[in-house]
Amino acid sequence: MTLMQKFLTAAAATALSAGAALAEPGLIIDLGGKFDKSFNESAYTGAQRWVEETGGEYMETELASEAQREQTMRRMAERGANPVVVLGFANASTLEQVAPDYPDTDFVIVDAVVDQPNVQSIVFSEHEGSYLVGMMAAMASESGTVSFVGGMDVPLIRKFACGYAQGAKAVSDDIQVISNMTGTTPAAWNDPVKGGELARSQISQGSDVVFAAAGGTGVGVLQAAADEDALAIGVDSNQNHLHPGTMLTSMVKRVDNAVYDAFQAGEEIQPGVQVKGLEDEGVAVAMDEHNEELVTDEMQQRVDEARQQIASGEIQVHDYTEDDSCPALTF
Structure with missing residues (x-):
């Protein structure tokens, strides 16, 4: 090989490595905002931890409407982000359509399963973590009634409610479990006023422990419980600090670790389904x-x-999403 050929080969290798280094991960934050103090904020925290530890950079987009889902995914892929981490089950059907058009881009979806060769799906055993906080609610309750406020009425949130009711009834067959959902549209994730109203209604019916699994809406639930001198249980992020003294616990779902691990893996991300549960503290x-x-x-x-x-x-x-039924709670 001539000196010139060696030079050109080295230059090409350098260009390739530089191109690879330019690939940044991307994060698409679901409706409700990245500072919802719950699901989205946990994901954002994981991304920020990756930045602090590696000095890397990533691309970020917050969805403001349903209509933005497909356009945002395509734009992120076309900008060269890799992997692209998509938050929320509501993005699953869109990702099913988009992923095949970008075979060289790796996607990660949190809270849903998308069966494509370039998609890693991360789901959690929310029913198991909810079972544990349901036990705590029943043991802490003095009235014999506990309650649940969900966000959007979808199978995933019923999975939380069902696990919670099973845990409560494992402590006492006589425990009463009240359950309400905030709504049937994505707006249900970001309505703290409605969340507070539902919590106060449940407390007026005798509930003295309220579990919120409602994204940003849950902030209103936790505030109402504090105002009414009832106990509350947070979700996704550790929300204990929001109202010390009335927060019994939080059912933590380590979305932050899921995002951090995806960013850390970079283009070495492996497709398939990962289930995060109690054993690996995916829920706790x-x-x-x-x-x-x-x-x-x-x-x-x-x-x-x-x-x-x-x-x-x-x-x-019992996992509600397996057969759309719950032995411990009627929806």
Whole structure:
């Protein structure tokens, strides 16, 4: 090989490596905003942790309407983002159509399964984590009534509610579980006023522990519980700090880790389905200085035992999304 050929080969390799280095991950944040103090914010926190630890950069878009879903995905792929992380089950059908048009782009969807060769799907065992906080709610309740406020009435949110009811009834067959959903459109994720109204209505019916799985709407639920001197349970992010003294716990869903891991993998992302559960702390019960005085030793012990029994298969928590039914709750 001549000196010139060696030079050209080295230059080509350098150009290729530079091109590869330019590939940045992308994050498409679902409706409700990245500071919803719940699902979206957890994802944003994971992305920021990746930036702080690696010094990398990423592309980000927040959806403002349903109509933006397809255009946003295509634009992100055409800008060269890789992988493109898409948040929320509502993006699944769009990604099914978009992913095949960009075979060289890796996509990751959180909270849904999309069966395409360039898509990694990440789902969580929300029913199992909700079972544990349901047990805590029943043990903490003095009235014998606990409640649940969901966001958009979809199978995923019923999965939370169903697990919660099963956990509560595992503690006491006589426990009453009230369940309400905020709405049937995506607006249900960002309506804290309606969330507060639902929580106050449930409290007026005797509920003294309210579990919110409603995105930004949940902020209103937690505030109402604090105002009415009831206990509340947060979701997705650790929300214990929002109202210390009335936050019994939070059912943490590690969306932050899912985003961080996807960004870290970069173009080495593996397609297929990943299920994050209790065993790898994909879902967990939040304990910290903000709720330690509310959680008794008995609660902690029973939750720890149940966690182990679920992991071993001794306790089977029914997943609403498997057959659209719930043995412990009527919707």
